[in-house]
Amino acid sequence: MSLILKQIRKSYRQPEGDRLPVLGIDHFELARGEQAALIGSSGGGKTTLLNIISGILVPDSGEVIVDGRNIVSMAEVVRDRYRASRIGIVFQTFNLLPAFTALENVLLGMTFSGRAVNRSFAVELLERVGLGHRLHHRPPRLSVGEQQRVAVARSLANRPVLLLADEPTANVDPANQSLILNLIRDTCKDHQVSLLMVTHSMEAATQFDRVDRLNEFNQPQLCTTGATS
Amino acid sequence: MNLLLIAWKNLLQRRLASALTALSIGLGVMLMVLVLVISGAVETAFTQRSIGYDLIVGPKGSDLQLVLSAVYRIQPPIENLPAMYLDELQADRRVVTAVPLAFGDVTQEGGFPIVGTTTEYFENDYLPGQKFEFGKGGSRIDQLFEAIIGADVARQNGWTLGSTFPILHGGAEGSLHDEEFTVVAVLAPTGTANDRTVFLNLESFYAIDGHEKPVDEIEKRLRDFYAADQDRLDQALAELDDYRQQLRNEEANGVAAVSPRAMQEVTAVLVKTRPETPFDAISLSAELQKGFQAMAVNPIRPIQRLMTNVIGNVQKALVVMTGLIILVSGVSIFVSIYNSMSDRRREIAVMRSLGAGRHHVFGIILAESALLCTGGAAMGWLTGHGVAVLASPWLIRRTGLLISPWTVSPWELTLFPALAVLGILVGFLPAMTAYRTNVADALNQ
Ligand SMILES: Nc1ncnc2c1ncn2[C@@H]1O[C@H](COP(=O)(O)OP(=O)(O)OP(=O)(O)O)[C@@H](O)[C@H]1O
Ligand SMILES: [Mg+2]
Numbered sequence: 001m002s003l004i005l006k007q008i009r010k011s012y013r014q015p016e017g018d019r020l021p022v023l024g025i026d027h028f029e030l031a032r033g034e035q036a037a038l039i040g041s042s043g044g045g046k047t048t049l050l051n052i053i054s055g056i057l058v059p060d061s062g063e064v065i066v067d068g069r070n071i072v073s074m075a076e077v078v079r080d081r082y083r084a085s086r087i088g089i090v091f092q093t094f095n096l097l098p099a100f101t102a103l104e105n106v107l108l109g110m111t112f113s114g115r116a117v118n119r120s121f122a123v124e125l126l127e128r129v130g131l132g133h134r135l136h137h138r139p140p141r142l143s144v145g146e147q148q149r150v151a152v153a154r155s156l157a158n159r160p161v162l163l164l165a166d167e168p169t170a171n172v173d174p175a176n177q178s179l180i181l182n183l184i185r186d187t188c189k190d191h192q193v194s195l196l197m198v199t200h201s202m203e204a205a206t207q208f209d210r211v212d213r214l215n216e217f218n219q220p221q222l223c224t225t226g227a228t229s
Numbered sequence: 230m231n232l233l234l235i236a237w238k239n240l241l242q243r244r245l246a247s248a249l250t251a252l253s254i255g256l257g258v259m260l261m262v263l264v265l266v267i268s269g270a271v272e273t274a275f276t277q278r279s280i281g282y283d284l285i286v287g288p289k290g291s292d293l294q295l296v297l298s299a300v301y302r303i304q305p306p307i308e309n310l311p312a313m314y315l316d317e318l319q320a321d322r323r324v325v326t327a328v329p330l331a332f333g334d335v336t337q338e339g340g341f342p343i344v345g346t347t348t349e350y351f352e353n354d355y356l357p358g359q360k361f362e363f364g365k366g367g368s369r370i371d372q373l374f375e376a377i378i379g380a381d382v383a384r385q386n387g388w389t390l391g392s393t394f395p396i397l398h399g400g401a402e403g404s405l406h407d408e409e410f411t412v413v414a415v416l417a418p419t420g421t422a423n424d425r426t427v428f429l430n431l432e433s434f435y436a437i438d439g440h441e442k443p444v445d446e447i448e449k450r451l452r453d454f455y456a457a458d459q460d461r462l463d464q465a466l467a468e469l470d471d472y473r474q475q476l477r478n479e480e481a482n483g484v485a486a487v488s489p490r491a492m493q494e495v496t497a498v499l500v501k502t503r504p505e506t507p508f509d510a511i512s513l514s515a516e517l518q519k520g521f522q523a524m525a526v527n528p529i530r531p532i533q534r535l536m537t538n539v540i541g542n543v544q545k546a547l548v549v550m551t552g553l554i555i556l557v558s559g560v561s562i563f564v565s566i567y568n569s570m571s572d573r574r575r576e577i578a579v580m581r582s583l584g585a586g587r588h589h590v591f592g593i594i595l596a597e598s599a600l601l602c603t604g605g606a607a608m609g610w611l612t613g614h615g616v617a618v619l620a621s622p623w624l625i626r627r628t629g630l631l632i633s634p635w636t637v638s639p640w641e642l643t644l645f646p647a648l649a650v651l652g653i654l655v656g657f658l659p660a661m662t663a664y665r666t667n668v669a670d671a672l673n674q
Contacts, residue, residue, distance in 0.1 A: 047673070056582060056668045077586050084584020091672065097576050099242035104230065111230045112584035154583075 001065070002162045002194035003030040003053065008062035009223035010048055021220035022048050023059070028217065032161070035185060035195040037205035040214030046198035049214070050164045053196070054087050055079040060223035067161045084113035088155030088193070090184070092167040095151035096139040102126060102150045103135040109157035125153040128190075129183055145176040152184055156191060163188055165197040169204055181207060232589065236596035243569060247601060250562045254605030255612065257555035258644065262613025264551055265640055267624075268544040270632035274301075275532045275540070281354030282328075283510040284500040284525040286310070286318065286517070292524065293531040299330060299497040300528055302342040302422045306333045310523060311454055312493035313465060323502055323509035326353060329495040331434050334396050336427055339386045341379075343396055343427045345434035346370075351377065353501065355419055366390045366414035370430040376410040380418040381425040381625065388412055396429075396437075408437055425625070435493050444469055444476070447492055454522040465491040500525065548640065555651070562601050563655035566594065570662045577663050578671035591664040598656025599649055606648040610641070 010023035022045040030036055040046045051057035053064055055071045063070045067086050071079050088109075096105050106122040126135055129149040139147055148168060155163055165184060169177040181204060188195040197204070198214075205211045240247040280300050287295040290307035297304035309331075318327040331345035348369040351361045361368070370377055378388055388394070393409040410429055418424055435441065448469050455462035468489035475486035502509040514525040577590050617634035624632055 048669075051669045051672075054582065056672070077588075080581070080584055080586040082584075083582075089582050091579075091582075094575060095579065097579060099238045099576075104238070107230050108235070108580070109583050111235075112580075112586070112589060117230065158584075 001029055002032050004065040006063040009060045011222055021222050024219040024221040030194045033192050036210040037208035038198045038212050038214055039205050042200055044214050050166050055083050085158050086161050088160040088163040090151045090155050090165040090168045092170050096147050098139050101136045101138050106154045106157050109154040113158045129153045145172045148180050162194045167199050232592045233596050236593050246565045250565045251601050251605035253558035253561050255609030257558050258606045258609030259613040261551035264547040265638045266617045266632055269638050275536050280528050281357050282499040283502045285528050286498040286500055286525045289522055289524050292526040295526050296528055296531050306496045309494035309496055312495055313490055315495050315498055323513055324500055325503055326501040328499040330497045332496050341382050341425050341427050345429045345431040347431050362417035364415045364417045373433040374410050375413045375430045377414040377428040378412055379416050379424040379426045383415045559651045559655045562598055566598055566659045570659050574666055574671040575674050577666045578668045581668045587664045591660045594660035594663045595656040599652035602648045602652030
């Protein structure tokens with residue numbers, strides 16, 4: 001299994017002082033190389049869930065097991081490094097660092113994993129997403145679709161086991177939407193990477209073999225053993 | 230990619246703000262380097278023992294002016310002493326050597342000070358234990374209208390052996406004397422005021438037409454000078470009466486008058502006393518202190534006084550001021566980086582999502598400010614010394630100050646660690662902001 005979620009509870013503190021439960025997921029699994037689309041309504045906790053899986057957020061309780069290890073119990077430094085080496089992330093917008101060229105953005109993805117930076121693999125990835133001729137362009141000089149393709153290349157830079165995509169096509173035109181989606185799915189297939197894409201649009205999800213609905217298995221509830229955030 | 234490179238790229242991203250803040254640091258450092266180079270030169274010029282003599286004897290007046298004019302040749306002379314007094318000094322048993330100097334004129338070309346003296350000047354050490362060396366020519370100015378020139382004079386005026394030049398009288402609004410002098414020797418560089426001095430045979434000084442003062446003026450001065458020494462005064466007045474007689478005879482019969490010793494003057498006398506009895510210098514000096522119109526000055530003391538009382542404090546004030554400028558530049562770096570932080574929250578969050586730890590983003594921001602500080606300082610340091618190199622010929626010409634533009638003062642050695650610390654200090658708060666960034670929130674922006 002690439003990903004197993006166990007008894008995840010997450011709530012946010014509200015301005016009034018009480019807590020707003022956002023997530024209550026008893027069990028969720030993603031097999032190695034499996035691709036799943038997760039559909040949820042706006043404000044349904046999709047981004048919160050991805051942040052918990054990537055270790056950016058810590059759940060109030062529960063276990064997030066990525067590639068066999070529970071990242072919730074890790075020290076933050078270890079979790080950061082683990083994220084760098086096991087998980088790739090593609091956001092909806094503003095994925096790239098404007099000070100760096102397309103190639104440098106991909107290399108940056110390799111910098112924090114603790115492994116040696118592999119430049120030829122970075123070039124190969126950019127070529128794979130059709131940007132072999134844009135290696136030295138900086139993000140402001142790239143179209144939104146091209147930026148998103150660089151982000152896809154970068155998310156795979158450390159040969160992760162799991163790729164998380166948060167509405168990766170919401171900001172691109174319909175023609176590019178399927179192109180980018182296919183790109184993500186094909187490259188994940190090539191590299192044996194599990195893919196979890198969250199979206200609120202059915203349209204983007206239809207291509208996926210596995211489509212889950214977040215509100216079907218998510219029963220937001222407060223954690224009984226004391227909340228952290 | 231390492232953190233330093235990432236920091237560098239981030240700086241390039243905001244290149245205008247980065248360049249301006251680095252520039253302000255650089256300017257501060259440049260000013261500090263210049264202050265240090267110049268004050269270092271002032272200090273070495275004025276604290277080393279300035280000449281190879283024990284005393285400078287001159288007319289009563291400011292001891293500082295006597296040293297600045299006789300040794301550094303950057304002040305007009307006070308007044309003159311009767312040449313008869315030189316003879317007295319030379320006869321004194323405590324005196325080993327007494328070398329006369331007559332000055333107050335400058336060359337028409339280049340405005341170099343002219344000093345009339347004797348060959349003895351070149352036989353004595355110019356600094357303790359340092360003998361004059363001659364780049365070209367002989368080592369004597371025994372004949373009338375012979376001149377020995379310093380290395381800078383030769384270089385700047387393009388004079389060499391056999392060159393001739395007229396001299397300009399300091400007193401008489403730039404009128405040229407008729408006589409031409411001939412260069413018979415060029416001194417090797419000494420790093421002292423001798424390098425930009427033109428030395429003339431002293432006798433030719435007296436021989437220059439119009440250089441001689443009216444007999445009545447000389448008489449008045451001798452009466453002042455020897456007011457307490459009736460014997461010498463009588464002797465001098467007798468010589469003057471005789472000379473008046475000769476002058477009348479010259480007018481009437483064309484028999485050339487020969488000016489007597491009483492008519493001759495020197496501006497200062499450099500005195501060496503017997504080394505085995507150092508008390509001689511003190512007793513001579515004390516004697517003159519009480520006595521009439523002359524004084525004997527220890528060549529170092531007035532300068533040391535000037536150094537500690539005035540120059541030293543000015544120098545400290547300047548160093549402190551340039552230090553403050555650097556500090557203010559440090560604050561501008563802080564403002565620049567701190568202001569950029571709110572725009573960069575999202576960038577920091579993206580880096581964190583790529584697996585960068587808190588310590589990574591902290592380090593990147595800190596590296597940015599350290600790079601700005603040390604980079605700006607390096608540029609300022611180089612331009613400071615570069616300006617010193619370019620300005621040194623001008624400075625020598627204007628002030629006689631021999632600067633060594635690449636000498637690194639101990640203060641400067643602390644400059645780079647200090648600036649690295651400054652960079653860390655001003656970068657700390659922004660780096661802390663980066664460290665504390667809430668990634669999930671920032672990603673949602
Ligand atoms: N830091 C926070 N503090 C308080 N409440 C929060 C915080 N972040 C999110 N929420 C709330 O939690 C809920 C889930 O938010 P989340 O961003 O996960 O939804 P989402 O499914 O990604 O929505 P969208 O499709 O609009 O992106 C929302 O109601 C939101 O208001
Ligand atoms: Mg969302």
